Amino acid sequence: MVGTEKTKKLSNTEIVSKSSLVAAIVTIPTLASFFGVWQVSDNLLYGAVAGLIVNFIALGFSFKLVRKFLVKKQDKGTELN
Numbered sequence: 001m002v003g004t005e006k007t008k009k010l011s012n013t014e015i016v017s018k019s020s021l022v023a024a025i026v027t028i029p030t031l032a033s034f035f036g037v038w039q040v041s042d043n044l045l046y047g048a049v050a051g052l053i054v055n056f057i058a059l060g061f062s063f064k065l066v067r068k069f070l071v072k073k074q075d076k077g078t079e080l081n
Helices: 012-041 044-070
Strands: none
Touching (some): 012 044
């Protein structure tokens, strides 16, 4: 019977490590752009807008990265494909 094999569950350490990586990918560029623009322009609003723009770009990049590297792919023989 196809699909009777049990899939391997992720351990807590794998979940924490992968989610921490994605959080770092989103957070570090956002904060760097916020503080960088804030220090250069000396205007908090410009820093907030730049951080918001970079945040959305990083979120889009992280979705692609997670889908490509961190999600386990299913076999072609399963019923879900």
